[in-house]
Each structure stands twice: as structure tokens, then as C-alpha cells.
Amino acid sequence: MLKRSSVVNTVKVNSASFASTIQLGDSCSINGFSRALAVQREAEVFYGKEGNFSNYQVFSEPIPLMPITEKITISTHNTLPVIKVNTISIIAMSSAAILHVGNSENISLEARVKHIRQLLNADEEQ
Structure with missing residues (x-):
């Protein structure tokens, strides 16, 4: 790996969460x-499981990685x-985001999100 120096005058990150990384400088x-x-529900009903x-x-599905053949x-x-x-300004980083x-x-990054929408049946509406 090439040896380099990294110079940053200003870094401002308002929010970094959920496996986010801020890396200044070289890394192996x-x-x-x-x-x-991510569950969206019409009513606040929790089933416990x-x-x-x-x-x-x-x-659990494997991610297909195509080999580089060129x-x-x-x-x-x-x-x-x-x-x-000079300046790095970030509002928010989330879900395995990297500032490097x-x-x-x-570098290997993986973020998996299951979106679920649970709507009430017509007879359950309040």
C-alpha cells in the first residue's frame, strides 16, 4: 500500500450511527x-416476537460477488x-456508512434492511 499523509482542515459530522465509521488516514x-x-404499522401493536x-x-442469502476477469x-x-x-461537512451517516x-x-460494506408494512384490516380499524 502507498504511504500517504492525509490533511483535513475541518470535519463536521452532525450524526454518525449504526456501524458508521469516520476514518482519517490510511487503513489496511x-x-x-x-x-x-424497518416496520411501519398503522397501530402500535407489538406481538412480542x-x-x-x-x-x-x-x-441469510449470500451476496453474489462477480469476479474481476479483466x-x-x-x-x-x-x-x-x-x-x-479543506472541509468535510456531513449531515448524517447511518447503516455501515464510511467517511474515509x-x-x-x-473495503467491504454490507447493509441489509427488511421493510415491513403492517396495515390494519377493515374490521380492526379504530
Whole structure:
């Protein structure tokens, strides 16, 4: 990995949550992982067994990663091996988001969300 310096004058992040990472400088690897159930209900009814990720196939399905088969040739020349950033301003980061200034050898990010909408039947409406 190339050795570089990262210079940032100002970083302002209002909110970073749910496996978010702020990384200034080089890293060998970054791994971000987040799972969430997003349930919208017409009525506040709780059944007591919500939140079991294993009940939903989306959380256990393998993610297909296509192999890179093209030959890649890279030639770089860094006159000044410094990464300079004046200002970074972020309102919010969530669900395995990464703010990274610098070099990284390996980055792996995964966020899985199951959206569920539970509507009342006509006879259940209040």
C-alpha cells in the first residue's frame, strides 16, 4: 500500500450511527456491517416476537460477488504524496456508512434492511 499523509482542515459530522465509521488516514481494511428491520404499522401493536433476523431470508442469502476477469494495469506518479481536503461537512451517516480520507487496501460494506408494512384490516380499524 502507498504511504500517504492525509490533511483535513475541518470535519463536521452532525450524526454518525449504526456501524458508521469516520476514518482519517490510511487503513489496511475496513469492514462495515449493518442489519435492520424497518416496520411501519398503522397501530402500535407489538406481538412480542419481533426482531428475529433468522425469520427473514434476506439476512441469510449470500451476496453474489462477480469476479474481476479483466487485466488491470495501473501506473501512478504522485509528485506530492499528500491527500488534502479543506472541509468535510456531513449531515448524517447511518447503516455501515464510511467517511474515509486516505488509502485503503480492502473495503467491504454490507447493509441489509427488511421493510415491513403492517396495515390494519377493515374490521380492526379504530
